[in-house]
Amino acid sequence: xxxxxxxxxxxxxxxxxxxxxxxxxxxxxxxxxxxxxxxxxxxxxxxxxxxxxxxxxxxxxxxxxxxxxxxxxxxxxxxxxxxxxxxxxxxxxxxxxxxxxxxxxxxxxxxxxxxxxxxxxxxxxxxxxxxxxxxxxxxxxxxxxxxxxxxxxxxxxxxxxxxxxxxxxxxxxxxxxxxxxxxx
Amino acid sequence: xxxxxxxxxxxxxxxxxxxxxxxxxxxxxxxxxxxxxxxxxxxxxxxxxxxxxxxxxxxxxxxxxxxxxxxxxxxxxxxxxxxxxxxx
Numbered sequence: 001x002x003x004x005x006x007x008x009x010x011x012x013x014x015x016x017x018x019x020x021x022x023x024x025x026x027x028x029x030x031x032x033x034x035x036x037x038x039x040x041x042x043x044x045x046x047x048x049x050x051x052x053x054x055x056x057x058x059x060x061x062x063x064x065x066x067x068x069x070x071x072x073x074x075x076x077x078x079x080x081x082x083x084x085x086x087x088x089x090x091x092x093x094x095x096x097x098x099x100x101x102x103x104x105x106x107x108x109x110x111x112x113x114x115x116x117x118x119x120x121x122x123x124x125x126x127x128x129x130x131x132x133x134x135x136x137x138x139x140x141x142x143x144x145x146x147x148x149x150x151x152x153x154x155x156x157x158x159x160x161x162x163x164x165x166x167x168x169x170x171x172x173x174x175x176x177x178x179x180x181x182x183x184x
Numbered sequence: 185x186x187x188x189x190x191x192x193x194x195x196x197x198x199x200x201x202x203x204x205x206x207x208x209x210x211x212x213x214x215x216x217x218x219x220x221x222x223x224x225x226x227x228x229x230x231x232x233x234x235x236x237x238x239x240x241x242x243x244x245x246x247x248x249x250x251x252x253x254x255x256x257x258x259x260x261x262x263x264x265x266x267x268x269x270x271x272x
Contacts, residue, residue, distance in 0.1 A: 008262075008266055009266070011262070012255065012258060012259050012262055016250050016255055016258060017249040017250055020248065020249065020250040021247055021248050021249065024248050030248075034250065034254055034258070037250070037258070038258055038261060038262075041258070041262050042261075042262070042265055045262075045265055045266060045269050046269070048269075118244060118245050118246060121241060121244065121245040121247075122245040122246065122247035122248075125241075125242060125245055125247045126247060126249075141249055142252075143207065144206075144207075144242060145242070145247055145248070145249050146249060146251065150207075150209065165200055165203060165204065168203050169199060169200070169203050172203060172206075172235060172238060175238060176234045176235070176237070176238045179238065179241065180234075183241055184234070184237055184241075
């Protein structure tokens with residue numbers, strides 16, 4: 001009997017944000033990230049019969065997404081000859097517009113290790129967020145991650161401001177507890 | 185009629201101000217009351233420390249979510265595909 005089962009009805013609610021954050025940290029383009037996430041869900045749906053149940057649903061979807069991201073880079077590299085990445089943080093007029101691979105590393109740029117750690121941290125945050133009750137997760141996401149105004153959240157979700165702060169308090173307590181072990 | 189200035193606040197209010205402060209939504213007076221409360225309440229000091237740490241790691245992670253509109257669009261497309269898949 002397989003250890004894990006697929007339930008595509010819950011995929012968007014449970015994994016859309018996780019997959020989106022995973023993708024955007026690798027492609028750095030919101031629209032492209034959304035397209036890749038959508039393609040991943042549709043591809044997952046089509047290949048459900050290939051799911052053996054050995055890995056969790058999320059791990060299985062991530063493995064599909066990884067292939068989509070690789071395909072995306074293959075596509076842009078084959079159509080342009082090489083990836084067109086330019087440094088924008090350094091405005092040296094003599095070297096402006098040169099290819100990234102022809103230049104030495106920017107000493108003020110973040111190290112790859114920092115960036116990887118932030119990606120892992122982002123994934124841990126979304127993992128903890130997915131464990132919260134639906135309403136708490138929604139309010140916390142809107143307020144803390146998307147930065148929506150208190151009034152707008154109250155109007156959209158039809159709750160009072162004091163209700164919102166109670167939900168935020170519960171969500172923050174639960175999030176801190178969840179992240180405490182590895183990140184505090 | 186003069187209003188009596190309330191200095192001491194209960195823990196529940198201190199935690200509420202602490203939460204609001206994470207989003208820069210607490211007033212100056214609320215902050216003063218909160219800091220005074222922290223002087224004598226260890227439980228709230230611990231809560232404030234954890235709360236500040238949570239805010240700082242979320243900011244550090246630069247975590248991003250899909251916005252609601254796009255998620256709704258994705259849901260519509262996916263639901264249609266799911267129905268089609270069930271029919272086949």
